Amino acid sequence: MSKLIGNAIFGQSGGPTAVINASAAGVFTEALKQTGHIEKVFGAANGIVGMLNEVFYDIGQEDPKELELLKTTPSSALGSCRYKLANAEDDETDYKRLLEVFKKYNIRYFFYNGGNDSMDTCNKISKFLQKANYECRVMGVPKTIDNDLYGTDHCPGFASAAKYIATTTMEVYLDARVYDTGMITVIEIMGRHAGWLTASSVLAAYKGYGPDLIYLPEVDFDIDKMLSDVKRVYDKEKKVIVAVSEGVQTKEGKFIPELVSEGDVSVDAFGHKQLGGTATVLANYLKEKIGCKVRGIELSLMQRCAAHLASKADVEESYLAGQTAVRCAVDGMTDYMVGFQRPENGAYTCEIKLIPLDTVANTEKKVPREWINKDGNFVNSKFIEYALPLIQGESQIAIEEGLPRWARLKKIPVTK
Amino acid sequence: MSKLIGNAIFGQSGGPTAVINASAAGVFTEALKQTGHIEKVFGAANGIVGMLNEVFYDIGQEDPKELELLKTTPSSALGSCRYKLANAEDDETDYKRLLEVFKKYNIRYFFYNGGNDSMDTCNKISKFLQKANYECRVMGVPKTIDNDLYGTDHCPGFASAAKYIATTTMEVYLDARVYDTGMITVIEIMGRHAGWLTASSVLAAYKGYGPDLIYLPEVDFDIDKMLSDVKRVYDKEKKVIVAVSEGVQTKEGKFIPELVSEGDVSVDAFGHKQLGGTATVLANYLKEKIGCKVRGIELSLMQRCAAHLASKADVEESYLAGQTAVRCAVDGMTDYMVGFQRPENGAYTCEIKLIPLDTVANTEKKVPREWINKDGNFVNSKFIEYALPLIQGESQIAIEEGLPRWARLKKIPVTK
Numbered sequence: 147m148s149k150l151i152g153n154a155i156f157g158q159s160g161g162p163t164a165v166i167n168a169s170a171a172g173v174f175t176e177a178l179k180q181t182g183h184i185e186k187v188f189g190a191a192n193g194i195v196g197m198l199n200e201v202f203y204d205i206g207q208e209d210p211k212e213l214e215l216l217k218t219t220p221s222s223a224l225g226s227c228r229y230k231l232a233n234a235e236d237d238e239t240d241y242k243r244l245l246e247v248f249k250k251y252n253i254r255y256f257f258y259n260g261g262n263d264s265m266d267t268c269n270k271i272s273k274f275l276q277k278a279n280y281e282c283r284v285m286g287v288p289k290t291i292d293n294d295l296y297g298t299d300h301c302p303g304f305a306s307a308a309k310y311i312a313t314t315t316m317e318v319y320l321d322a323r324v325y326d327t328g329m330i331t332v333i334e335i336m337g338r339h340a341g342w343l344t345a346s347s348v349l350a351a352y353k354g355y356g357p358d359l360i361y362l363p364e365v366d367f368d369i370d371k372m373l374s375d376v377k378r379v380y381d382k383e384k385k386v387i388v389a390v391s392e393g394v395q396t397k398e399g400k401f402i403p404e405l406v407s408e409g410d411v412s413v414d415a416f417g418h419k420q421l422g423g424t425a426t427v428l429a430n431y432l433k434e435k436i437g438c439k440v441r442g443i444e445l446s447l448m449q450r451c452a453a454h455l456a457s458k459a460d461v462e463e464s465y466l467a468g469q470t471a472v473r474c475a476v477d478g479m480t481d482y483m484v485g486f487q488r489p490e491n492g493a494y495t496c497e498i499k500l501i502p503l504d505t506v507a508n509t510e511k512k513v514p515r516e517w518i519n520k521d522g523n524f525v526n527s528k529f530i531e532y533a534l535p536l537i538q539g540e541s542q543i544a545i546e547e548g549l550p551r552w553a554r555l556k557k558i559p560v561t562k
Numbered sequence: 563m564s565k566l567i568g569n570a571i572f573g574q575s576g577g578p579t580a581v582i583n584a585s586a587a588g589v590f591t592e593a594l595k596q597t598g599h600i601e602k603v604f605g606a607a608n609g610i611v612g613m614l615n616e617v618f619y620d621i622g623q624e625d626p627k628e629l630e631l632l633k634t635t636p637s638s639a640l641g642s643c644r645y646k647l648a649n650a651e652d653d654e655t656d657y658k659r660l661l662e663v664f665k666k667y668n669i670r671y672f673f674y675n676g677g678n679d680s681m682d683t684c685n686k687i688s689k690f691l692q693k694a695n696y697e698c699r700v701m702g703v704p705k706t707i708d709n710d711l712y713g714t715d716h717c718p719g720f721a722s723a724a725k726y727i728a729t730t731t732m733e734v735y736l737d738a739r740v741y742d743t744g745m746i747t748v749i750e751i752m753g754r755h756a757g758w759l760t761a762s763s764v765l766a767a768y769k770g771y772g773p774d775l776i777y778l779p780e781v782d783f784d785i786d787k788m789l790s791d792v793k794r795v796y797d798k799e800k801k802v803i804v805a806v807s808e809g810v811q812t813k814e815g816k817f818i819p820e821l822v823s824e825g826d827v828s829v830d831a832f833g834h835k836q837l838g839g840t841a842t843v844l845a846n847y848l849k850e851k852i853g854c855k856v857r858g859i860e861l862s863l864m865q866r867c868a869a870h871l872a873s874k875a876d877v878e879e880s881y882l883a884g885q886t887a888v889r890c891a892v893d894g895m896t897d898y899m900v901g902f903q904r905p906e907n908g909a910y911t912c913e914i915k916l917i918p919l920d921t922v923a924n925t926e927k928k929v930p931r932e933w934i935n936k937d938g939n940f941v942n943s944k945f946i947e948y949a950l951p952l953i954q955g956e957s958q959i960a961i962e963e964g965l966p967r968w969a970r971l972k973k974i975p976v977t978k
Contacts (some may be wrong), residue, residue, distance in 0.1 A: 162740050192742045220877060221736035228741065311871055312965055320637035320968070321867040325644065326608045331863075353965050395738050426842070443862045451737040453731055457964065489923075538964040548873070548954040549728055549769050552736070 152254025159260035172468025222455035261290030296509035298485030302464035305536035308346035328438035334425035340438030365522035368453035458539025494535035568670025575676035579719030588884025636869035675707030702899035709758035714901030718880035721952035724762035746852035750841030765813030781938035874955025
């Protein structure tokens, strides 16, 4: 493949994670080194939206120390978006605009960091640019706490959220059993359609301080069955901890909050139903049925932004994913997402695997049914073997006056 | 004062904290060293309830390494209680029973770890034992995330919760502003009557990543005023973060959830109203009035049990409080709570101060009005100067396989 010289742009898309900026650090640091191929490195404000509007920053003017701090700075430093591109067959407006921008700024390297929807965006742009005969290397950098991206063993962002969930569940476990009275705690964990995050609570149980019951969206949710599960544990132990995914649905396809207030759910740009309130609804239901003290806890945004509790393995792998995307693109590869695989046997190591973008886009990977017990209310040792290596090591964040010191980017706009 | 030889008992009471076990470690380690005064060291199961029921453990049989791990193990290792003693003038039953137990086990040292209600219990027992001419040294060890104990500069447990709140608010701040759309986030923080914890969110603002508005229970809450405060920030910034205490009340004395569902609040043993739902109620209200995306976040139990994010200063001071209680009792002191003071001028250091139990019991210390701005919607630099030294240093918890390794006590029961 011929050497391609031009500028590079990087964008962050979808929900933030504790380590999405580690991938940004990987892309930026490597791209700034590749001076024989990449002339300028741009960071797009709010992903594809910034690219369409020509709002991007000149990363070459950033202090390298601050780029290093990006590794341990949570959320999306450049801003994110949930902008959905139309199919090019239906409407080429955005694609033509992007091509115009790419030409204007001689953008020849396009790196996009996100989950399912973002890889779909990345794939569509890649295919359009190919069709338009505009030479540009396009690489997807995976990111999602949901861990539901197809073709990769796991996704950057998942392990840090899993470590947060396991650690926090362990802490809540101790807190929820200090009194000599009965208590039921319902912990609501993120995950629209895949139960990877909720399943991670089993790591707390593996340590002896975990949930008694785990409900994932992979199994139809039956509220009567849950009540009898909870009663069984309660009658024996007087303390029950339930981990439940925000995405569990009845076999009729209803989410828990819908069981209470039918049709009262708003819809976001991608057509996902906005969830929340599952813990509260279930806690109130159990209080009414069992009559003891209950507490509903939603791990909310904390589970995806807790950089102070990130997995060191995850930080390093996220950085590696960004770095690899740049190296591969410079070596002539395009139209791939960087993924991970692990050895079939033996100790865990993270190996790189390139996955064609069109096979990733819009395919969701779920927790295998055989990793969930027959009753559908717990997760077995196969999940523990899978997840445990990913949460190893404690990320060391920079501290100033007892509080996090995060990257401060200058964000110098590229002149239009 | 004559030398007093006998056994010692220690109990934990009230809500757990991230560092209550650090005080237990301080009491146990020191008491086990004082072999010339203290023969056996007992830990009561569930505080005063375990003492009344003769359920306590022989701490001398615990592995010293596990007692050391108690320093970084959250929640109450011995179990807690919210048992309220009657006034001795009204009903002496429990007091007589305690005296019987103390005599049976030759308990001559009584250490009790808790907040306002627990210091009231401690004081009542101390006075009864004096009246009964039973020689026993009684020392209170302070504990409360609420920081509302009278007579001490601050309370063990507060600073770790404050550090959790400040760090988490910083993380949520970044997460809540990744999209280029409007968003209001309401963070609900613990504190029934005093706003110390909610005020701690200002430390995040001090770092540049904090709430725009802070509402404490020290100021009457006006929902219309809050709406206009939020609108003002929203119109300018399109992002608003509100930190609100679960305990804010209207001038008519109504909590936020009561504004919605009058009279629908259960009452616990101490007559406190069970709160919760403040963030959800306010978020829904703001969504209706302003129409943008909102998110209500309750920091729930996490803010009081997050040992992984404890303040090192707090861990050390909590240990010191327990250790000091034992040393003072052995030196002949009784009927005091161990408290802290800081120098009037110069750098922060933690100095010990003994406070008579009867002046502590049932008096609540609130955030001074002059530390809150005139508008009642933010906290000023006086609070920052006060709180910042307390959250310094990062507690290093023991880690095993990427997750916390907590103390495992044998809890060998003392034979009746």
